Amino acid sequence: MTGLLTGRRILVVEDEMLVLMNVEMVLEDLGCTAISAAGSVAEGLSLLAQQSFDAAILDVNLGEQKSYPVADKLTERGIPFVFSTGNGNHGDRSDLDDRPMLKKPYLTEGLITVFEQLIADMPMPTAA
Amino acid sequence: MADVTAKSDVQKEGEARVDAFRKDLGPFVVAAEKSRMPMVFADEEPGHPIIFANDAFLALTGYEREEVLAKSFQSLLAEGVDAETMPIVDAAFRGECENDPEVHCKRKDGSEFWAKMFVSPVCEEDGTVVQQFVSFVDQTKHQQDNAQCKMLIDELNHRVKNTLATVQSIVTQALRHPAEPAAIRQAIESRLMALSQSHDLLTSGNWEGAGLHDLVDTALHPFKVVAGHAERFTIVGDNVHLSPRTTLSLAIAFHELATNAVKYGAFSNDAGTIRIDWTVVEEESGNRVLIHWLERDGPKVTQPKGKGFGSWVLERGIAHELGGKVTLEYLTDGVACTIDIPISAGLAE
Numbered sequence: 257m258t259g260l261l262t263g264r265r266i267l268v269v270e271d272e273m274l275v276l277m278n279v280e281m282v283l284e285d286l287g288c289t290a291i292s293a294a295g296s297v298a299e300g301l302s303l304l305a306q307q308s309f310d311a312a313i314l315d316v317n318l319g320e321q322k323s324y325p326v327a328d329k330l331t332e333r334g335i336p337f338v339f340s341t342g343n344g345n346h347g348d349r350s351d352l353d354d355r356p357m358l359k360k361p362y363l364t365e366g367l368i369t370v371f372e373q374l375i376a377d378m379p380m381p382t383a384a
Numbered sequence: 385m386a387d388v389t390a391k392s393d394v395q396k397e398g399e400a401r402v403d404a405f406r407k408d409l410g411p412f413v414v415a416a417e418k419s420r421m422p423m424v425f426a427d428e429e430p431g432h433p434i435i436f437a438n439d440a441f442l443a444l445t446g447y448e449r450e451e452v453l454a455k456s457f458q459s460l461l462a463e464g465v466d467a468e469t470m471p472i473v474d475a476a477f478r479g480e481c482e483n484d485p486e487v488h489c490k491r492k493d494g495s496e497f498w499a500k501m502f503v504s505p506v507c508e509e510d511g512t513v514v515q516q517f518v519s520f521v522d523q524t525k526h527q528q529d530n531a532q533c534k535m536l537i538d539e540l541n542h543r544v545k546n547t548l549a550t551v552q553s554i555v556t557q558a559l560r561h562p563a564e565p566a567a568i569r570q571a572i573e574s575r576l577m578a579l580s581q582s583h584d585l586l587t588s589g590n591w592e593g594a595g596l597h598d599l600v601d602t603a604l605h606p607f608k609v610v611a612g613h614a615e616r617f618t619i620v621g622d623n624v625h626l627s628p629r630t631t632l633s634l635a636i637a638f639h640e641l642a643t644n645a646v647k648y649g650a651f652s653n654d655a656g657t658i659r660i661d662w663t664v665v666e667e668e669s670g671n672r673v674l675i676h677w678l679e680r681d682g683p684k685v686t687q688p689k690g691k692g693f694g695s696w697v698l699e700r701g702i703a704h705e706l707g708g709k710v711t712l713e714y715l716t717d718g719v720a721c722t723i724d725i726p727i728s729a730g731l732a733e
Contacts, residue, residue, distance in 0.1 A: 271551060342544075
């Protein structure tokens with residue numbers, strides 16, 4: 257079965273394991289088989305250094321850290337991403353306000369719609 | 385600020401007034417000097433030179449007495465305040481402030497404080513204002529409390545939203561595979577209860593963490609009581625201190641292991657036992673705790689057909705959230721699970 261995310265590589269940065277589980281289930285239902293999960297900024301940056309991704313979802317708050325260094329690296333690499341957060345806005349990083357944002361808890365349909373938009377303009381990777 | 389060693393005529397005149405003020409008021413000056421409320425008297429003339437400052441005012445601002453006496457009140461205040469403050473202070477001296485102003489000031493050392501300022505004119509019999517009496521209430525603690533309160537509300541909001549997302553995940557997972565409504569309800573409820581009990585455990589310890597022994601007891605309590613299995617659990621290990629995050633994750637892990645044991649494993653017959661033990665491994669890179677869960681004398685174990693919530697939590701969730709290693713083996717003689725996670729050193733009290 258071919259889904260929206262078949263053959264796509266997705267990075268999920270999320271420190272709450274049960275929230276990660278839900279995101280993974282939704283992405284798998286969309287046909288994604290290449291999900292990489294990071295629970296911290298260091299892990300996220302390390303994964304980005306090792307491989308490329310078609311899109312990413314980033315939890316803003318990772319314990320005491322913010323995921324902005326990962327967001328900056330994704331921006332630099334031209335990889336589209338969506339934020340998820342249990343809090344309000346980006347504070348002094350208002351330059352990130354134009355990025356899509358999912359407020360926890362969010363509807364599964366909302367997550368799917370965002371990914372549809374994120375990958376709409378991305379060419380399929382040649383090696384799936 | 386002018387050099388205090390070279391006194392101008394103006395200053396000398398000012399100091400003479402300070403002396404006169406002390407003599408005039410006698411015992412009142414002594415009382416004011418020792419009052420815990422910071423206060424100053426200033427003359428009613430341009431700049432409002434200070435003719436009296438008590439000990440509490442000097443303690444609040446960090447100045448020496450000779451650095452403030454005969455100095456203009458406004459100029460002293462202007463050393464540190466922000467742009468909005470001075471017009472408020474000037475208005476207060478003119479009696480034009482409806483409410484007592486709250487001002488943001490700097491101490492001599494540059495540190496900041498908030499104070500509520502009360503300005504009262506001192507009048508002669510004919511109503512002429514001769515002095516201004518100014519007292520302060522330090523609002524720093526109040527401001528800090530407000531800031532702390534706002535931070536706690538933000539943090540609470542963040543946690544509530546994350547908890548709702550967690551509950552969403554638990555419900556979604558339970559509905560993912562076809563099952564009887566009663567079984568779905570039971571799966572959701574028991575996981576919510578497990579989350580709730582680990583929150584209670586953390587709350588009783590001020591959310592600073594919990595002991596591993598206390599956590600195991602709490603997580604397994606429902607299984608001991610409901611099924612009468614207390615004597616079939618063997619639990620061996622110190623009350624190793626765990627962070628709140630580790631406590632919450634492990635509570636779910638133990639709940640899933642015990643649920644599986646009751647449904648399919650050692651607690652699904654009358655003879656099975658479960659041993660849980662752990663040791664702390666000290667390494668240069670930091671301490672780790674190595675937890676073993678071992679089931680014996682249950683029915684012969686068969687590999688589960690699909691991967692459910694429990695195996696995801698154990699094999700992927702714990703490793704992801706706690707940076708640990710988990711092996712879950714469906715051995716013929718009983719399920720064996722090893723959880724190896726980093727911990728900060730120390731025993732819980």
